[in-house]
Amino acid sequence: MAASAEGCIFCKIVRREAPASFVREDAFTLAFMDIQPMNTGHVLVIPKAHAEYVEDLPAGSAGPILEAAKEVSRALRASGIRCEAVSFYLANGKEAGQEVFHTHMHVIPRWRGDGLGLRVRADRGRVADRKDLDNLAAKIRAAMGRSRK
Numbered sequence: 001m002a003a004s005a006e007g008c009i010f011c012k013i014v015r016r017e018a019p020a021s022f023v024r025e026d027a028f029t030l031a032f033m034d035i036q037p038m039n040t041g042h043v044l045v046i047p048k049a050h051a052e053y054v055e056d057l058p059a060g061s062a063g064p065i066l067e068a069a070k071e072v073s074r075a076l077r078a079s080g081i082r083c084e085a086v087s088f089y090l091a092n093g094k095e096a097g098q099e100v101f102h103t104h105m106h107v108i109p110r111w112r113g114d115g116l117g118l119r120v121r122a123d124r125g126r127v128a129d130r131k132d133l134d135n136l137a138a139k140i141r142a143a144m145g146r147s148r149k
């Protein structure tokens with residue numbers, strides 16, 4: 001269940017009770033340098049309000065995260081920091097690689113041969129069966145608006 005905002009390191013950063021190297025702030029979001037960067041210039045964008053997962057965000061507060069990430073991306077490309085491209089990455093749950101349970105988007109400078117990437121299974125690129133896709137889409141449509149189990 002939702003960890004409290006009390007012991008949350010990102011909430012502490014929002015409250016200025018823990019140190020961070022700030023990049024950007026607006027009414028809804030805060031951006032700061034990742035303390036364990038995957039590449040030099042790796043920035044995190046977080047909502048100021050504590051939300052364990054993306055789907056815990058109040059209505060209207062998911063969009064500002066991507067808007068902030070867009071501005072950070074633009075600035076990274078103009079900063080002189082090595083940045084030929086940018087990866088946006090959001091791990092939504094432990095099995096997806098989430099380590100801090102206050103939702104956050106990674107904004108990571110990328111360059112050719114930097115060695116980063118998602119690992120994929122050997123069957124990647126397999127074209128899915130249309131009937132399977134239709135069934136999956138129907139399940140997801142039917143669950144729209146429902147809370148997780």
Ligand SMILES: [Zn+2]
Binds near residue numbers: 009011049051101
């Ligand atoms: Zn938090």
